[in-house]
Amino acid sequence: MTPGFFETLYRQGLISEDSFNKVKAAHESPRPDLSTELKVLLYLGVLLSTTGVAVLVYRYIDLLGSLSIALVLALLVTVIFSYGFLKGPKFVRGEAKEPSTLFGYMILAGSLLLLILTGYLQTEFGVFGNRWGLATFVPMCLLFFLAYYFDHKGVLSLAITNLAAWIGITMNRTNWYGLADMNNDHTIIAGCILGVFLIAVSWYCRSSGLKPHFDAVYHQFGSHFLFISTLAGMVHFIEAYLLWLLLLAAAVYFHVRKAFAEGSFYYLLIASLYGYLGLGFVLSVKVFAKASDSINTVLYINLCYYLATGIMLAILLIQKNKELVQIKIPANDRL
Amino acid sequence: MIAYNTTELHHLQVQFNVIGWEDEGLITAEEKRSILDKYPVKLFMPQFFLRLGLGILTVIASSAAAGILFIANDARVPEALFIICGIGSIAALEIFIKKKHYRSGVDDILLHQGILYLFTGTMMMLADDVNDNAELLVFSITAIILYGIAALRYLDRLAALFFVAAIVVFEYALFMNTLGRPSVPLLLMNASIMTALIFLCRKSVGKHFSRFHSDLLRLIELAGIICLYMSFHYLLVAGLFELQPITGNRADLAPLSQTWFYWAWTIIFPLGLLWYSTWKVNRDYLRLSVLMILSIFYVKHLFYPSMAPEWAALLYGLLLIAVSYFVIRYLRKDKSKFTYEVKADGTGMNQVEQLAVTAAFSGTGLSSSEKGTQFHGGNFGGGGAGSDY
Structure with a gap:
């Protein structure tokens, strides 16, 4: 659309002078919104970093020791969710408002780290013994709780995926x-x-x-x-x-x-x-x-x-x- | 030249802009309504899911029609049958356009299926007469003609992208036919052609004759920028030259000279584009430059891995989060030429978040009952590590 066309609309009486000036100003100096791009980058960042952590914990078992890796993971999860519980919105039955853009991604990262921690505890310490179903059931319950508490659709999707895994379906x-x-x-x-x-x-x-x-x-x-x-x-x-x-x-x-x-x-x-x-x-x-x-x-x-x-x-x-x-x-x- | 009714296309452009203005709060709802009434659109443009459904059903129906034709003829002259199917698809496309279909899923599929049939028929006719390199040359020329016409007449965005890709294939095929192997002049030729294409598109956008092709021209311009960047990109050059044996002996590889230039280009070009995009407030250029910058880290890690992949993933991931966070904070201060405004209705990533999470993290999740699923396997339900441990 050319500026001449805005004038045509104005002369035809289809837009007011105020609207005409606003449209003209927006055309001359546009301010594009970068929210989608930045959200994609944040998502990519969470994906990369949690994947990196997941591989690192298995690779450095011999060097760092099982206990220290488990402790570091537990510490990370505790820090993230402590922050979430302290700074996040209180539980509401309806839709909750996110306190910040980063908050949702932090909860997603925390949930993924929680899954890594649970898997690691079972691998190294066998906390659930041979009851493999329980090893899927416990993180699933935690994920459902986190999804509802923090009102996070991404975590809910993880929880449903875990539910499917628990009853024997691989996505x-x-x-x-x-x-x-x-x-x-x-x-x-x-x-x-x-x-x-x-x-x-x-x-x-x-x-x-x-x-x-x-x-x-x-x-x-x-x-x-x-x-x-x-x-x-x-x-x-x-x-x-x-x-x-x-x-x-x-x-x-x-x-x-x-x-x-x-x-x-x-x-x-x-x-x-x-x-x-x-x-x-x-x-x-x-x-x-x-x-x-x-x-x-x-x-x-x-x-x-x-x-x-x-x-x-x-x-x-x-x-x-x-x-x-x-x-x-x-x-x-x-x- | 354009198959669609240009008055309808003009009204569509008006409506598209006006809806955007109202979303941004530049005009009132009443003003929008009065403009939409003044510029009505009678084109059949279904919403995304109907378009998808109609596309799938068109593939089924047109493939069945082609199948009937082949069986009726016992597939005796397949190349001729493919050409007939191609012409039939294009004829059907013209009929649907007359019935006011515009990006309805039916016209999209008929166009691309028609081109595919014409391609297959042409290539089958030539298969026995020419060698592989000449075949690639004919293939690319046919593609340039068919996709060029498709982009001009049917305003198809995918066809515009294939048109640019066909030009690149044509250049490669030309060198393979003459010198027998790619060389530096090929890179120079590609860079020159892409630069010319970019300038041509930039000059044409906004002109009266190209008013209905402006989206396509912008798309070709962006594809041209990617191809220009790739002309001297280290990954492509190394792959093209170092892996090309001159004498047929794998040990005798052509040494890659002037590597400093290729690395400098790989790094400086995206940074230059980033600067230009922020200066000119060009969102598309900004997106491209960010993608190119991300690719630098990948290429650097591929050729000069200074750390293990898992460390690289962790550090680059944290870096991305940190950079995004600070950019958001900066944009929220409202001093920039760009903004960060999350729409209240949850557009963008929010709507596809559950799908994105499932797509990214479900692939490694195995069910607890699955045979052989052990935690030592590293696959943990629904949120697996993504590793092979």
Whole structure:
């Protein structure tokens, strides 16, 4: 936009003289906001330093001794959380205000150091003996407490990741779907139950008023756990695929209802895509594959199905988006 | 030249600016409403998630259509079929543009899939006729033409970036075809071309003829700056020359001369850019210069590791936190040309924080029930060390 255009708007009577002067001044001497850039740098700093500490404690065991490393880690964690408890906001049921920009990153660093310390104590001193579940359960409880006390969504995500690990699910970013070992009976069933549980917690968060803004975090994890597990269940338990398809259909129905209740297109999209994937799998494997002995015919049927349904689903999503836009929901309640 | 309706694009630019002005408190909500009514936009520009969904479904549908075409023809002349699919995709793109689609996910995918099909068809036609180096040359020329047209006609930002990348590949292929190996003139040529590109973009931005391409020109300018920096960057030069055997014998490596110059360039260029960005209050240049400065530490550690990687991670991490903290404090004093204003609605990092934390720290977390998961393995649920201990 050129300064001449501001004048056009002013002459057309679309903006007042005061606004015209403000826009002109902002154009002539802009003051860009660097908050996003600085937050990224802070995040990178926390990531690098905690990773460095995590490797150092294992590398210098022989040189420094187990006890001294554990003491240093414990001291760091104590200092960080003492500061947090003293200077941070008091616990409130709703959303707390951060005292400073650095505060949230300090709590995140402290939580990561706490995890490193717990892991180190188990490695070197075996504080939990052979009860590996307990070694995941204790830091998980601590993380949930810290997330709620300091009102930190990042720490809450760590806590949920630990909860998943505790019940036997490995979150793994090397897969496109983010979960490892999805060809295992236990992982699939556990993922499914965890998904339902997290969605229930999300509902409880909102209805009880206890950190209602955490509901989106719980729901995101829960939705993806549930959908991925049902899809994996359909493939893995192929004899009982109908049962898993029903479960998937129920999850899709629930999410579509939620999308319309809250005016959230995000939930409509994930429900549609996961549902489309599941239905496509069942039709391809159980229906189209048996339609003919000729591979070319089966391929034709599959391709025609995906061509037609791809277009139809796109049109449906566009129409539903128009309907969702009409639903007036407060901005904070939307994802 | 532009496929989209230019009146609509003009109105869109107005709306984009006006919404920004209202966010910054420069104009009132009523003024914004009256301007938006005066400059209506009828383009179909869906929100991010719908765009994503439509993009995924377009990939599925158009791939299925291509598959049907291939099976119907028994894939007898694949190169011709790819060309037909490419033309078909572009034709479909034009139809969707007529239906007012603009960055809807459908047009984005159709454009890039169309280019990909045309590419594949062209390269398959030439595969048997030319050697590898000539093939790379043809590949880069085709890419320059296709992505250049895509950027000009469809205002596609990704195409603009691929256009710059194709120029670099073209230069490399040219040298490989003539001298058989890269040499210093290649670096000089790249630096000259990128400098020319940067100046051309800077001169064109703000002109009437380029009013709808200004975003693209800025993007090409930034890509040009990165390529200019990389022209004499020590990491690239060392990789390009020292690893190129002259006689085919791995022991007989070309010695890299003038290393002081490459190091000086690697260090001074980002600092110069940082100074320039603060002087001219250019946020994009500032971002680039910070990224380049961060890369200096990495390259220094790669070639001259003065400490163990874990110490480097810890110290550089603490340094980053300290620098960021002091910059925030400085900006909050309100004396700078830049500001630090956290939006009340939690924009930026806040919204993606849980995803970022999960992405960064979950990869090393293994479940407690997983076979072989021992703490001596160093993988601790959800917040693992990120090490292989």
